[in-house]
Amino acid sequence: MTDMRRVTVSIPDDLDKMVEKFRSSDSGKGFSYSEAVRRLLEIGMKADARGRKKR
Numbered sequence: 001m002t003d004m005r006r007v008t009v010s011i012p013d014d015l016d017k018m019v020e021k022f023r024s025s026d027s028g029k030g031f032s033y034s035e036a037v038r039r040l041l042e043i044g045m046k047a048d049a050r051g052r053k054k055r
Contacts, residue, residue: 023036
């Protein structure tokens with residue numbers, strides 16, 4: 001069992017398609033839907049943090 005917090009998030013159709021596209025790419029092969037969302041969220045948060053440092 002994991003210690004991760006569980007949340008429910010509604011994902012618009014366009015983002016859902018992006019997640020599925022990521023899962024079918026070489027980078028996302030083998031990830032469950034939730035793992036793909038976590039990975040993409042982490043990538044986005046890191047990119048945002050880098051962008052904030054540049055300001």
